[in-house]
Amino acid sequence: MTKEINVPIAQDWLKEFCNAVIGLEDYLNELDAAVGDGEHGSNISTGARTLLEEFKSSHHEELGDFFEFVGMTIINSVGGASGALYGTFFLRLSDITANKSSADLAVITDAFTSGLQGIMELGGVKPGDKTLVDALEPAVSSLVVSVKNSDDLLQAFSKAHYAAEFGCAATAQMEARKGRGSYQGQRSVGHIDPGATSMAALVRTFSQAIATDRSPIA
Amino acid sequence: MTKEINVPIAQDWLKEFCNAVIGLEDYLNELDAAVGDGEHGSNISTGARTLLEEFKSSHHEELGDFFEFVGMTIINSVGGASGALYGTFFLRLSDITANKSSADLAVITDAFTSGLQGIMELGGVKPGDKTLVDALEPAVSSLVVSVKNSDDLLQAFSKAHYAAEFGCAATAQMEARKGRGSYQGQRSVGHIDPGATSMAALVRTFSQAIATDRSPIA
Amino acid sequence: MNAPEVVVTEYLLGLEAAHPEVIEFNQESRIIQRRSLPSQPKVGLISGGGSGCEPMHSGYVGFGGLDAACPGEIFTSPVPAQIMAATQRANMGRGVLYVIKNFGGEIMNFGLSAEIMKRKGIEISKVVVNDDCSFPADQLDRRRGLGATILVEKIAGAAAERGDNLSQVTAIAKKVIANSRSFGIAFNSCTTPKLGRPIFEMPEDEFDIGTGIGGDRGHLRSKMVSADDIADILIKQPALELDFASNKRLIVLLSGLGSTPSIELYTLSGIIQKKLESNGTLAVRTLVGNLITSLDSFGVIATFLIADEELLELYDSPINTPSLRWGR
Amino acid sequence: MNAPEVVVTEYLLGLEAAHPEVIEFNQESRIIQRRSLPSQPKVGLISGGGSGCEPMHSGYVGFGGLDAACPGEIFTSPVPAQIMAATQRANMGRGVLYVIKNFGGEIMNFGLSAEIMKRKGIEISKVVVNDDCSFPADQLDRRRGLGATILVEKIAGAAAERGDNLSQVTAIAKKVIANSRSFGIAFNSCTTPKLGRPIFEMPEDEFDIGTGIGGDRGHLRSKMVSADDIADILIKQPALELDFASNKRLIVLLSGLGSTPSIELYTLSGIIQKKLESNGTLAVRTLVGNLITSLDSFGVIATFLIADEELLELYDSPINTPSLRWGR
Numbered sequence A, B: 001m002t003k004e005i006n007v008p009i010a011q012d013w014l015k016e017f018c019n020a021v022i023g024l025e026d027y028l029n030e031l032d033a034a035v036g037d038g039e040h041g042s043n044i045s046t047g048a049r050t051l052l053e054e055f056k057s058s059h060h061e062e063l064g065d066f067f068e069f070v071g072m073t074i075i076n077s078v079g080g081a082s083g084a085l086y087g088t089f090f091l092r093l094s095d096i097t098a099n100k101s102s103a104d105l106a107v108i109t110d111a112f113t114s115g116l117q118g119i120m121e122l123g124g125v126k127p128g129d130k131t132l133v134d135a136l137e138p139a140v141s142s143l144v145v146s147v148k149n150s151d152d153l154l155q156a157f158s159k160a161h162y163a164a165e166f167g168c169a170a171t172a173q174m175e176a177r178k179g180r181g182s183y184q185g186q187r188s189v190g191h192i193d194p195g196a197t198s199m200a201a202l203v204r205t206f207s208q209a210i211a212t213d214r215s216p217i218a
Numbered sequence C, D: 001m002n003a004p005e006v007v008v009t010e011y012l013l014g015l016e017a018a019h020p021e022v023i024e025f026n027q028e029s030r031i032i033q034r035r036s037l038p039s040q041p042k043v044g045l046i047s048g049g050g051s052g053c054e055p056m057h058s059g060y061v062g063f064g065g066l067d068a069a070c071p072g073e074i075f076t077s078p079v080p081a082q083i084m085a086a087t088q089r090a091n092m093g094r095g096v097l098y099v100i101k102n103f104g105g106e107i108m109n110f111g112l113s114a115e116i117m118k119r120k121g122i123e124i125s126k127v128v129v130n131d132d133c134s135f136p137a138d139q140l141d142r143r144r145g146l147g148a149t150i151l152v153e154k155i156a157g158a159a160a161e162r163g164d165n166l167s168q169v170t171a172i173a174k175k176v177i178a179n180s181r182s183f184g185i186a187f188n189s190c191t192t193p194k195l196g197r198p199i200f201e202m203p204e205d206e207f208d209i210g211t212g213i214g215g216d217r218g219h220l221r222s223k224m225v226s227a228d229d230i231a232d233i234l235i236k237q238p239a240l241e242l243d244f245a246s247n248k249r250l251i252v253l254l255s256g257l258g259s260t261p262s263i264e265l266y267t268l269s270g271i272i273q274k275k276l277e278s279n280g281t282l283a284v285r286t287l288v289g290n291l292i293t294s295l296d297s298f299g300v301i302a303t304f305l306i307a308d309e310e311l312l313e314l315y316d317s318p319i320n321t322p323s324l325r326w327g328r
């Protein structure tokens, strides 16, 4: 059973994520059309395609370097609000995993916690504002509990994944207070947030990557 | 039975015509939409409204003056191709009826013949080009025959009216070679020409005016 | 948004209010005229046509452009009373050039006016713009005046401004006409205030080839094609008639028909320029925007003018009108 | 007309080709930059935002305007790589002003870039334009950057051109922001290349109040009203916030959202001016056209700036950009 992640596993995670959002491009655009400007799917897929292309030639030993590379690639290929936010998330992961070639649940939880904070700071959002934070925050809370309970990595991320999906679904009831959706005020209620949907996919693909892991550490 | 027209009868004619085309405004616009730019009804109605207004204060003894006044009013209120053409028609009527306080069928036929020529010259059109000429020309030919046959004025204009309506209907089979309809080429076939339709109304209202005439000469 | 009866008047009032230094709306005569006449008498330039084709022509009144414009009702040529008032305003004793687009209504109304004005002792010269080459050359009658009208107004306007006499200004205008061709396409019909609906229906996946202004539909309908193919359609006939192969320097205008977004216009003009260049022809000047329109039609008119040194110099010289301004 | 992936690039190529003397498209960095830097070092000005809002911002690059613009994908803010390239291009040693519209994406991407650029020793100053007063003043976050952005670029651009230093240029920009308000309405939704259909549905007889750019819908839907009522809606909140009653001289911008015909725009701007005048307020300058758009949206954004002598002088000074040009 996978107890830690390393660069190959992290890269598997990101690949799964990239393929997932590319598959969701139209769906995410449609979600964004209901509350925003109809291009979250395309934005995030552009980043995903760039990442997949970069992975063909990239090579990193340490998680810190790998996540910095991921963060910078996203920041400089996605644009919009989501590019800066997703990018910042990975830059924070990079800070916490600096000089590490592997990370266990505790470190990963620290990293995700820091990533969440980075997003909340940069975006000026709190939970309940109907953004990707509403998928990420429940996931991070769940991870924190898992660390306390000494769950194994897969257990922890399975729970985190459910928390994220649950949080994402809950955005339907929220009124957007940040981002383009906020311009609609009450009219945003009744629609799931596109950023929360892609963020839930980020958490889900993490558990996928560690479940199907074929790396030597496994 | 009316044998001649004078200014009051001519004015009755024009009033009948004005009311007729105002009533036809939308229909003529629709006809023009099919082959042109959808405003023949509005153009000609603008002129009609102006004329009706002017008639309230205008006063002319001689037909020549009256028709010049009508022609100039139309020219300076209608615009488009039809304003210049209808205006010219009346200016030609004015030339032929200059210094006359009344006109019989022979004079009227001369006047209409000259009016037709004026339109054909100014517009550079011949019969068959799918224009108002295709209503006017058969009417004029019919008047010429009526003069030969010594028809009375009402008979002559009843026949001329049918000839005009017939000619107007026949424009449906024609391809426009002049005016906006011509830009459509073959696609103009199948639609009645709006100008021919208003021109048929001009001939029809002449017979109406002399039939319902209440003037001293009657 | 407004009652059909007042549409044109309200527009003209708005135009005047927005450009008070350059033009004024002479409400009595229903013309747009230059705010102040030039200090030196020059040849006058006037034009006019149906409204709904903005900024044509009122947007081109001012220094280096027209002296007056006669706006008709929507898609209806102006009446002689307007044209004569404009003539008298524009006449500074050196004669007046009428820039007429080849539409029956304009030919007739400007023609009638010219006759009367000449009798009043004003020297009148007329040019008829017929740059539309979507109809074959043996159907000259059908060749409408399109984008070249703007070039005539700009270039002949500059010639008048520098002091040319009436026959010189007329010759320049004719040179522009002889050396320019336009071609238009459209993806829909405009909606006129009077009809309150599109003049004609156009299926989503089709477009019209050979479109004019004033609500005209094109004379060939086709299934939708790529921007690249559209560029080819727009270039083909002008290239043949103006012999781009030998005349390698062009002024190119690309006008939207009223509701074509800027991003689409520049995209298309970029493709056109690339195509020209790959054939060794250079667009030495390019003008892109809503220059001659048809209410809210979605489409374009491309205009090409062979640019020799004389025309280029006049084109480049200063102009200050509501819709074209440079050098001042 | 074109594949969504190439829409922006093709537009930028077309813009460059049409205005080669003024701007160039730096393809590697994906920015539009002034063709030649001024002879005297001056404060640099850059801006950027989602494409689809043309001519914003690329159309305002040139003498007296921006030094570089960063066009993002359709309705997507640019990425820091672009912004940093633009910063480096615009930096002539006297610092660079970022003109940021109040959208999360722009705040964040310009913010990230500023941090990095400052570390590289470039002096950066930022202003956030939030002239949209369709949201109440206690929801500052939601107040988007609209037409005032053009005024900031024009007026701060002129200040930079005359040699002001970074803090002076920044102060001017802030003064413009503090003294301007915008309000938008729209009659439909634009169609984005990616979705291939309107972002949202709007019944024929309704319209949106409080519309922004970038495909935003308004936040209040209403039944269709007259042009006169629309003018009232556009004026009301700006008049309150800028106190038109005491500040009697304004610069007024009326921008179409992309597919609003010129005749409608001038009609509306005329009505607005008349209403202002009847309250004793004067539009001393008026700019009407497609200035800041949202693809093919049909609607308008009205922007009002209190014009004191300083701002007016800077507004009037020469500018030569693809979309704004006067005095040169």
Ligand SMILES: Nc1ncnc2c1ncn2[C@@H]1O[C@H](COP(=O)(O)OP(=O)(O)O)[C@@H](O)[C@H]1O
Residues within 6 Å of the ligand: A032, A036, A037, A039, A040, A041, A043, A044, A080, A081, A082, A083, A085, A119, A122, A123, A124, A125, A130, A131, A132, A133, A178, A179, A180, A193, A194, A195, A196, D075, D076, D077, D104, D105
């Ligand atoms: N200020 C913010 N803080 C956190 N998340 C945000 C913020 N603004 C937007 N988002 C998230 O980004 C998503 C939209 O991303 P995207 O469509 O790519 O960018 P944009 O909103 O600039 O068009 C939203 O659904 C929301 O989850």
Ligand SMILES: Nc1ncnc2c1ncn2[C@@H]1O[C@H](COP(=O)(O)OP(=O)(O)O)[C@@H](O)[C@H]1O
Residues within 6 Å of the ligand: B032, B036, B037, B039, B040, B041, B043, B044, B080, B081, B082, B083, B085, B119, B122, B123, B124, B125, B130, B131, B132, B133, B178, B179, B180, B193, B194, B195, B196, C075, C076, C077, C104, C105
């Ligand atoms: N050159 C012409 N000669 C004769 N009649 C013409 C000519 N051009 C147009 N017409 C007539 O004018 C009618 C259209 O008039 P109208 O719609 O008012 O003007 P426009 O064609 O300028 O829009 C046509 O139906 C046709 O009968």
Ligand SMILES: [Mg+2]
Residues within 6 Å of the ligand: A032, A036, A037, A038, A039, A040, A080, A180
């Ligand atoms: Mg979005």
Ligand SMILES: [Mg+2]
Residues within 6 Å of the ligand: B032, B036, B037, B038, B039, B040, B080, B180
């Ligand atoms: Mg017509």
Ligand SMILES: [Mg+2]
Residues within 6 Å of the ligand: B037, B039, B080, C050, C074, C075, C076, C077
């Ligand atoms: Mg017409």
Ligand SMILES: [Mg+2]
Residues within 6 Å of the ligand: A037, A039, A080, D050, D074, D075, D076, D077
């Ligand atoms: Mg966006």
